[in-house]
Amino acid sequence: MTTQVDIVLDRPEQPQEHQVLNMGPQHPSTHGVLRLVLELDGEIVVNCEPVVGYLHRGMEKLAESMTFHMFTPYTDRLDYLAPLANNVALTTAQEHLIGIEIPPRAQAIRVLCTEMSRISAHLLGLGAFAMDVGAMTVFLWCFRERETIYNLIEHISGARFTTSYTRVGGVANDLPDGFLDELKAFIDQFPEQIESFEKMLSRNRIWIDRTKDIGVVTKDEAIAWGLTGPNLRGAGVEWDLRVHRPYLGYETYDFDIPIGAVGDCYDRYLCRIEELKESTKILQQVIAKMPGGPVNTQDSKISLPEKSKVLQGMDELIHQFILITEGQDAPPGESYFGAENPKGELGFYFRSKGGGYPDRMFIRSPSFINLQVLPLMVKGRYISDVVAILGSIDFVMGECDR
Amino acid sequence: MTDIRTELAALAAGIDGVESIDDLRGDPSFRATTSSFHGFIQRLRDDEALRFTFLVLITGADNYLDEPRFDVTYRLRSLERNQDLRINVAVPGEEPELATVTDLFPTANWLEREVYDMFGVRFSGHPNLTRILMWEGFEGYPLRKDYPLLGNTPGTPGYLGKGGKA
Numbered sequence: 001m002t003t004q005v006d007i008v009l010d011r012p013e014q015p016q017e018h019q020v021l022n023m024g025p026q027h028p029s030t031h032g033v034l035r036l037v038l039e040l041d042g043e044i045v046v047n048c049e050p051v052v053g054y055l056h057r058g059m060e061k062l063a064e065s066m067t068f069h070m071f072t073p074y075t076d077r078l079d080y081l082a083p084l085a086n087n088v089a090l091t092t093a094q095e096h097l098i099g100i101e102i103p104p105r106a107q108a109i110r111v112l113c114t115e116m117s118r119i120s121a122h123l124l125g126l127g128a129f130a131m132d133v134g135a136m137t138v139f140l141w142c143f144r145e146r147e148t149i150y151n152l153i154e155h156i157s158g159a160r161f162t163t164s165y166t167r168v169g170g171v172a173n174d175l176p177d178g179f180l181d182e183l184k185a186f187i188d189q190f191p192e193q194i195e196s197f198e199k200m201l202s203r204n205r206i207w208i209d210r211t212k213d214i215g216v217v218t219k220d221e222a223i224a225w226g227l228t229g230p231n232l233r234g235a236g237v238e239w240d241l242r243v244h245r246p247y248l249g250y251e252t253y254d255f256d257i258p259i260g261a262v263g264d265c266y267d268r269y270l271c272r273i274e275e276l277k278e279s280t281k282i283l284q285q286v287i288a289k290m291p292g293g294p295v296n297t298q299d300s301k302i303s304l305p306e307k308s309k310v311l312q313g314m315d316e317l318i319h320q321f322i323l324i325t326e327g328q329d330a331p332p333g334e335s336y337f338g339a340e341n342p343k344g345e346l347g348f349y350f351r352s353k354g355g356g357y358p359d360r361m362f363i364r365s366p367s368f369i370n371l372q373v374l375p376l377m378v379k380g381r382y383i384s385d386v387v388a389i390l391g392s393i394d395f396v397m398g399e400c401d402r
Numbered sequence: 403m404t405d406i407r408t409e410l411a412a413l414a415a416g417i418d419g420v421e422s423i424d425d426l427r428g429d430p431s432f433r434a435t436t437s438s439f440h441g442f443i444q445r446l447r448d449d450e451a452l453r454f455t456f457l458v459l460i461t462g463a464d465n466y467l468d469e470p471r472f473d474v475t476y477r478l479r480s481l482e483r484n485q486d487l488r489i490n491v492a493v494p495g496e497e498p499e500l501a502t503v504t505d506l507f508p509t510a511n512w513l514e515r516e517v518y519d520m521f522g523v524r525f526s527g528h529p530n531l532t533r534i535l536m537w538e539g540f541e542g543y544p545l546r547k548d549y550p551l552l553g554n555t556p557g558t559p560g561y562l563g564k565g566g567k568a
Contacts, residue, residue, distance in 0.1 A: 053535040060520075061544055065551060096427060223455050223481065226509030237481070244484050333426030334488070336477060338458070349475070351463050360545075362461040372512050401535060 018046055023386070025054050031128060031390065032397030034371075043382050048375040052368070055401035063361040067327030068094045068168050071361075076162045078365065079399040081124050082117035082342045083163045084153060089339035091166040092247060093348035096337040097358075098168065098330050100302055104291040106170040107248045112183075112286045113156070113165065114248075114339075115279040119190075120149045121342035122230075122272045122279075129269065129391030130201065133210040138200050145193055148186050155179055168328050169303035170296030180287050187283050194276050201269070211265035215377040215389035218263055225373040228366050229344025230271040231393060235263035241340040253285045265392035272394070302328055327356020336364075343367050343394060363402055367395035406430070406485050409452060417442050423490070430487040439476070439491045440501045446478060446487075447506055454478040457503070458486065460513040462521040466547035471495030472523055476503070498523040520545035 024035035033054035039047035059078075063071050075086035088110045095102065102110075127142030150160045155176050157165040165172050201207045217227065222235035232239055240257045242250040258274030260267025296303040304323055305316035332354040338347035344366025351360040370393055377389050410430050414420045419438030425431040434442050446454040456479040463473045470492040479486050493500055502525040503510045514525045515534040522543040525531055533540060542549055 053533075053537065056535040058544060061549075061551065099427075224508050226457055226507070239481055331426060334431075334475070335427050336429070336459075336486070336488070345458075347459065349459060349461060349477075360461075360463040362459065364459045368512065369509060372509060 017041075021383075023383075025051075031395065034390075034395075034397055034400075036374075036386070038378075038383070038386070040383070045378045045381055045383065045386060048378045048386070050371055050374050052371065052397070053401055055397045057402065059402045060361055060363060063358060065357065067324075067356045068098075068330075068358075069323075069327065072166065073162065073164045076164055077398055078363070078402065079121070079341065079343055079346070079367070079396045080161060081396055082121040083161055084113040084157070084165055085117035085121070085339070085341045086346065087163060087166040088114050088248075089337075089341055089346045090348055091168055092339060093335070093337035093350065094168050094328075094330075097333075097335040097350045097352060098302070098328055100169060100297060100299065102170050102297055103294050104249070105174075105293045106295045106297075108286055108290050109171050109175060109295060110166065110248050111250065111253070112283065113171075114341075115282050115286070116149055116152065116183075118279045118342045119276055119283075120146050120153075122276050123149075125342070125391075125394035126197065126269070126272055129388075129394070130207075132387045132391040133207065135201065135204070135207065138197055141193070141197065141200075145190070152179070152183055152186065155182065167296065167303060169299065170294070174295045180290060183283065184287055187280055187287070190280055191277065194273065194280075198273060202273075208266065210385075210388050211269060211392065213262070214265045214381065214385050215392060216262060216264045217373060217377060221373070221376065222263065225376070226369045227344070227373060228370070229340070229342070230268055230275060231344065231370050231373075233258060234260035234268035234271045236260055236267075241338055241345060245338075247337075247339065253282050255281050265388055268392045268394075329356060330354065330358070338364065341366060343396065343399065344370055346399075365399045365402060367397070367400040368402075371395050371400055406452070406480075406483055410487065413445060413449065413452070414442070417445070425488065430485070432487070432489045434489055434491050436491060436493060436500055439489060440503065440506075443476065443478065443489065443503055444506055452480055453482050454480045454487065456481055457507040457509050457513075460503075460510060460517060462517045462523055462545070464521060464545065464547045469495060472498050472521055474500060474517060474523060493523055500525055502526060502528040504528055519543070522546070 019040045021038045021040055023038055025033040035051040037049040037051060038045050059074050072087055072090060075090045076083040078086045123142040123146050127139040130138035153163060154160045157163040217235045219236045222232050222237055236259050238257055238259050243257055255278045258271050260271055300319045305319055309316040310320045330352045332352055334351045336347055336349045338345040346366055347364035349362040350358050353359045378386050407430055411422060414422060414432055417438055419435035420432055420442050423431045423433050446452055458477040458479050461475050465471055472493040474491045474493055476489040477486060500523060502514060512534060514528055517523050518525060518531055519533045519536055520543055
């Protein structure tokens with residue numbers, strides 16, 4: 001394939017007739033409403049300009065007129081493949097702004113939510129990536145596993161996609177009876193499934209041809225372009241917020257950071273596969289040492305009282321009323337918290353003037369920033385490689401456009 | 403290894419127009435003027451001991467009715483030292499303009515376009531300063547505080563015609 005690239009570069013004085021091709025916004029392999037304006041020389045991409053914004057809903061503007069709890073459902077619609085992880089990231093960022101600690105059981109439940117989402121999101125990323133380059137079977141196998149996770153998520157939160165499970169100071173409700181056993185049953189059989197995905201792909205001739213040495217991003221480029229998540233680690237940078245900036249008690253779990261060697265599509269694929277294994281390891285540890293106790297802070301200025309008590313007690317009624325109408329009181333100032341989400345670092349920047357409404361909220365969305373590197377990756381490659389590269393970046397337009 | 407805060411304070415003291423400010427959650431924070439911030443960021447990136455090579459975010463905020471009206475925030479990260487820092491730059495409301503940092507961090511490209519799109523702060527020297535989330539031809543800057551949250555504006559999706567209610 002490199003010879004093809006050389007042909008383009010070796011004849012600059014020849015008159016070049018470039019063709020402009022619109023890929024998207026409805027192209028199935030762009031995973032949502034992404035439009036790529038490709039400048040082509042025959043079948044080789046000379047230039048690429050991603051056009052984003054088709055799914056812009058003005059979330060940051062909306063957040064300015066909402067209390068902290070009111071914004072939680074919007075995060076379900078950010079990275080809609082891992083809504084629970086977004087809920088956790090938002091609420092933890094709000095707690096970072098307000099300055100509160102949550103009980104150990106709530107922390108463990110949130111870790112459980114994040115890692116379940118990570119498995120589900122990576123399965124979709126892997127399945128869609130494989131399908132884009134022609135491996136239909138892996139896609140179906142991944143979706144079979146995701147179905148089980150969605151059932152588990154439905155048990156915790158009552159919804160499969162629009163979870164809105166977390167609350168400032170904890171989570172909406174405790175885990176249902178027997179949930180940990182169900183999760184354990186899934187976790188116990190899951191490593192076998194990962195092995196079957198690997199058997200299908202890792203040494204598959206077609207898969208290697210389509211992904212090896214394609215879309216290479218070096219270590220320095222990855223840092224300069226602000227990549228995060230498996231895309232950064234695939235380029236060989238050992239950086240994981242769960243390890244380097246432990247939150248929610250991640251320092252108590254034992255897991256490794258997988259990193260790639262070259263930074264091509266194949267490395268990013270391997271990183272995701274390894275992260276599936278690491279998440280499984282974390283989930284096993286969470287199940288083994290799930291602490292008891294409350295799932296919300298006992299501060300009545302932060303977490304909502306029980307509904308049954310609201311209807312009987314004066315204090316609870318007042319607290320409920322104040323929390324719903326005015327929200328939690330945040331100190332004036334600026335804060336930023338980034339969480340390691342399946343796609344990368346999902347960060348929330350808050351600028352507060354005091355009171356229950358943020359003056360400004362900025363969502364540092366990993367998909368938006370990771371997508372920027374696409375032109376660098378696709379230049380000099382075939383159109384069919386664009387599809388493979390898009391799959392390997394693993395972005396979601398809901399999060400990119402906000 | 404010496405304390406990174408002392409090193410940062412020493413570096414900031416050497417540059418005119420950069421001062422340390424307090425932060426709610428204790429991150430090292432600085433306020434820089436429109437003329438000094440670019441040099442400061444460049445020093446932070448190129449310093450061999452600090453290596454703030456990762457740009458986390460650029461975003462704006464609107465202090466409507468106050469001057470200077472806009473605040474542009476840069477957040478940098480040193481992966482080696484595992485440290486974040488924040489730089490705020492105040493930008494006047496009349497013809498807001500700042501120097502671009504795309505020459506230092508390629509990732510600033512879309513982030514600056516977004517600040518321009520949402521607040522109307524121009525970045526001089528930017529290679530392609532166009533709207534990114536809103537469409538070309540859109541009027542106004544949505545995240546400014548004087549931009550209405552609801553409305554019935556001609557040319558926007560969902561426009562109900564004259565006299566319609568949004």
